[in-house]
Amino acid sequence: MRLLLINQFFWPDTAPTGRFLLDVARAVEADQIQMTAICGVCGYGTTDDTPRPPVRILRPSATRFSRDVVGRILSYGSFLAGALVAGFRVGRPDTVITLTTPPLTSVFGRMLKLSRGCRHFIWEMDVYPDIAVDVGTLKSRSMLTCIIGAFADWSRRNADGIIVLGEEMKVRLIARDIPEQKIHVAENWADGTEIIPLPFPEGPLVVHYSGNFGLPHDIQTISAVIAQYANDPRFQFVFAGGGSRRQQMEDLCREQGITNALFRPYSSRAELGASLAEGHLGLVTQLPQTCGSIVPSKTYGIMAAGRPLLYIGPREATPARIIARFQCGWQVNPGDAAALASLLEKLNSERYLIFEAGARARQAFERHYDRLIAAARIVKIVGLESAAVSAPVSDLRKTSYSVAPVPDRPKTAAAG
Numbered sequence: 001m002r003l004l005l006i007n008q009f010f011w012p013d014t015a016p017t018g019r020f021l022l023d024v025a026r027a028v029e030a031d032q033i034q035m036t037a038i039c040g041v042c043g044y045g046t047t048d049d050t051p052r053p054p055v056r057i058l059r060p061s062a063t064r065f066s067r068d069v070v071g072r073i074l075s076y077g078s079f080l081a082g083a084l085v086a087g088f089r090v091g092r093p094d095t096v097i098t099l100t101t102p103p104l105t106s107v108f109g110r111m112l113k114l115s116r117g118c119r120h121f122i123w124e125m126d127v128y129p130d131i132a133v134d135v136g137t138l139k140s141r142s143m144l145t146c147i148i149g150a151f152a153d154w155s156r157r158n159a160d161g162i163i164v165l166g167e168e169m170k171v172r173l174i175a176r177d178i179p180e181q182k183i184h185v186a187e188n189w190a191d192g193t194e195i196i197p198l199p200f201p202e203g204p205l206v207v208h209y210s211g212n213f214g215l216p217h218d219i220q221t222i223s224a225v226i227a228q229y230a231n232d233p234r235f236q237f238v239f240a241g242g243g244s245r246r247q248q249m250e251d252l253c254r255e256q257g258i259t260n261a262l263f264r265p266y267s268s269r270a271e272l273g274a275s276l277a278e279g280h281l282g283l284v285t286q287l288p289q290t291c292g293s294i295v296p297s298k299t300y301g302i303m304a305a306g307r308p309l310l311y312i313g314p315r316e317a318t319p320a321r322i323i324a325r326f327q328c329g330w331q332v333n334p335g336d337a338a339a340l341a342s343l344l345e346k347l348n349s350e351r352y353l354i355f356e357a358g359a360r361a362r363q364a365f366e367r368h369y370d371r372l373i374a375a376a377r378i379v380k381i382v383g384l385e386s387a388a389v390s391a392p393v394s395d396l397r398k399t400s401y402s403v404a405p406v407p408d409r410p411k412t413a414a415a416g
Contacts, residue, residue, distance in 0.1 A: 002034045003384070004093035004118075006108065008065065008079050008101045010039035010057060012048040014269055015065075016211075016297050017101050017125050020188060020375075024097075025053050027375040028384050036093070038086050040065060040079045046268045060086040076102035087112055095119045095382060103128040103148065106155035113158070120155075121382050123163045127172050128152055131293040135215040153178065163381055165295035166318035172292035184381045187318065189374030190300040190365070194269065197306025197362050198277035200355065204236040204260070205348040207310060208279025210267065211298045213239060213246035218285040221312050223252060224337035225344065230258045234348055240264040240275050276305035280354050281329075281347070286313035288334055303328065303365035308357035312340065328361035 005025065009018030018039070025035055035055040041064055060082030065075045079102060087108060096118050098109035106122045113120040129148040132138040138145045156162055156178045163184050164170050170183050213219075222237075226249075229235045237260065239246050246263070253261040267275040276282060282302030286294070291314045299319045302309055309329030311319040323329040330347075332340045347354055368374070379385055 001032065001095070001384070002091060002093045003028075003036070004087070004090065004096045004112070005035065005037040005055070006039075006083055006087065006096065006105055007037075007099035008040045008075070008105075010037045011050075011053055011055075013039070013042045014046045014048050014266070015101070016188075017099050019048070019269075020125075020297075021097075021099065021123075022048075022053055023189070023191070023371050023375045024378050025055050027372070027379050033384065036090055038083045038090075040075065040082075046266050048269050050269065058086050058090070080105065080108065084108060084111075088115070092116045093118045095121065095384070097121050097123055097382060099123045100125045100128060103132075104151055104155075106159070107151050110155040110158055113160075119160045119383070120158075121161045121163060122156060122159045123378070124169060124173070125165065127169060127293045130172060131216065131290060134287065134289045134293050137215070149176070156182070161381060163378060165297070166292075167321070168292040168316055168318065169295055186377040186381060187369065187374065188295070188297040188300055189369045189371050190304040192304050192366060192370040195273040195276060195301055195304035197358070198273065200280055200351075200358070201278060204234055205281075205344065205351075206236045206238060206279045207281050207283050207344070208276065208307075209237075209239045209241070209246075209283040209285075210272070210276055210301065211241045212243040213241060213249070213285075214243035215245070216287055216290045216294050217243075217245050218287050218312050218334045219245045219249060221332065221334055221337050221340055222283065222285060223249060225340050226253065226258060226261055227256065228337070228341055229260070229344075230256060231260055233260070235260060235344065237261040238264065238278055241266050272301060273305060276301060276307060279307055280351070281310040282307040284309055284311045284313065284319050285334075286311075286317060286319070288314045291317045300365065300369045303361040303369060306358045306362040308354055308361055310343075322364070326360055326364035328357050328364055330357075 005021055007017055007021055009015035011022045037055050038058045040061045041059050061078040063075045063078035066072055096109045096112050098105045109120040112118055129138055129145045133140045133145060153176055161184055162182050163186050165188055167185055170185055173183055174180055226237050239249060250263045284296045284299055286296055295318045309319055309323055311323060311331045312334055320331040323331050330343055
């Protein structure tokens, strides 16, 4: 069987979409499936130093990814043009998986299905053009939005299957008149062997944000609380990564002389676990209007680290559902800075709540969101399960980690 993977990012790039695709490639036996990946040149951030995967990697574009608007458009266009040529030069694939970086890569997958007779699956990491409209990049009724939507939906309706990251994303596609039977919900994951629970830090309560902090993320709520607790020695806020919102936050803290907010670069894959362990709470934020057009993938790394989620976003979104299901964190409505401040005061004085929620987060992660378990869901949806590497769930739980003991609840505290 021949499998063709198409996405702008792939090993050794560390962009989340490339990592997920890499994990799926490693979840099947290379001697049973010939895998080819068409991707762009590295340039997202840090470099993955793990061994090269058993995949033939083609990089038809020499234009590096850029985060500014013009550079991003140029890198998208260059990649799509190069991928179009490379895709028709490689041997006929049996199955094609296209991701959504850049947008409309699925149209190319549809063209390959028409011309080569292969199966085509779309893995929707972001729903386009919805996400561009939600963050104000495109107008909802503009001609460009309509054109992008028409092409994207044409490829969706003719795909053999569409993989989405949460129930709210499925609702989005159904609203776009995509047949429900084509849509498969498979949440993202993290690697529980790379990210393990480490002892909680001493000292101030640390709210930790890891990864890209960009346009889809709520900044107003957390920035208001940071301003409220400016230079308060009881609290510390750490932002490790990049993005336009992160730069906005850094500029704000510099202008106001706020010293208990720290800003660090992206962590390498090998250093991510230690970085996440710096925090007591793993921060995830999302603008309400983006519910369903994105699903924050940083959720799963936080859970792998044994840290509870602090989610500022809508209740209908996947992180809020995970929190409600497993009692592994707290959800705050965007704009409710008073509720967030009250919560931080409570958690600072009753830290056992953090330790207990963190333990539940890791337990839920091991059962549902560890790499081998979750990647196998994608393999099954695409129909490659006969070639999947067998990894019993019980094997994933045999390793015990040295974690700081959870303090007993104070006898005066009310249970529940």
